Amino acid sequence: xxxxxxxxxxxxxxxxxxxxxxxxxxxxxxxxxxxxxxxxxxxxxxxxxxxxxxxxxxxxxxxxxxxxxxxxxxxxxxxxxxxxxxxxxxxxxxxxxxxxxxxxxxxxxxxxxxxxxxxxxxxxxxxxxxxxxxxxxxxxxxxxxxxxxxxxxxxxxxxxxxxxxxxxxxxxxxxxxxxxxxxxx
Numbered sequence: 001x002x003x004x005x006x007x008x009x010x011x012x013x014x015x016x017x018x019x020x021x022x023x024x025x026x027x028x029x030x031x032x033x034x035x036x037x038x039x040x041x042x043x044x045x046x047x048x049x050x051x052x053x054x055x056x057x058x059x060x061x062x063x064x065x066x067x068x069x070x071x072x073x074x075x076x077x078x079x080x081x082x083x084x085x086x087x088x089x090x091x092x093x094x095x096x097x098x099x100x101x102x103x104x105x106x107x108x109x110x111x112x113x114x115x116x117x118x119x120x121x122x123x124x125x126x127x128x129x130x131x132x133x134x135x136x137x138x139x140x141x142x143x144x145x146x147x148x149x150x151x152x153x154x155x156x157x158x159x160x161x162x163x164x165x166x167x168x169x170x171x172x173x174x175x176x177x178x179x180x181x182x183x184x185x
Contacts, residue, residue: 001027001070001071001099002024002025002026002027002029002099003023003024003025003031003048003071003073003099003101004023004024005021005022005023005024005044005047005048006022007020007021007022008020008021008022008044008047009021010040010043010044010047010123012043016123017040017043017123018040018043018044018047018123018124019123019124020124020125021040021044021120021123021124021125022125022128023044023101023118023125023128024116025071025099025100025101025116026099026115026116027099028097028098028099029099029100029115029116030093030094030100030102030113030114030115030116031100031101031102031114031115031116031117031118032102032103032104032110032113032114032116032117032118032131033045033101033102033103033104033117033118033120034103034104034105034107034110034117034118034119034120035119035120035121035143036121036143036144036145039120039121039122039123040120040122040123040124041075041103041120042075042103043123044120045073045075045101045103048073048101049073069098070098070099071098071099071100071101072093072096072098072099072100072101072102073100073101073102074093074100074101074102074103075103076103076104076105077089077093077102078090078104078106078109079105086106086109090109090112090113093113094113102114107135107140107144107161108160108161110131111131111132111135111158111159111160111161112153112156112158114131115130116128116129116130116131117129117130117131117134117135119134119139119143121142121143126139126142126143127139127143131158131159132158132159135150135159135161136150137149137150140161145169146163146164146169147163147164147167147169148161148162148163148164149161149162149164150162
């Protein structure tokens, strides 16, 4: 099973919070949904939840995995876990190879576990593609407002983001609009 969202728009209290979103999680693929706070991640996930019709109410992730669903939709599953348990959970998700739509704040975790990333900003997808294609210094400055270098992880080869903690906010020139096409958008 795959997840395909085409031209999703959501209006709440007369305000468009998500507009024209297109995203895909192919069969057996982990697709990450990333973006700053207020970008529309939770709204997109809530819309997907409503269409998947869970068998029961809210369940623990372990129970959901034990039931072997075709699709997983997870909102910050590593939140409140220590580093070891974050790594174990993400490794388990990779090993399961189930179609998964996953929202994460930790961009390094997203780069390590996701086959494809969709980057939200102000309710629209501004970039989609493999983490190595999407997570660029320009995108990190424009969308997240941070200065960073993206290098190859020495152990895994994944994209690894090294944030500038001495000058964390990107300059106004670095926050200019993204180029028209970043990744597969």
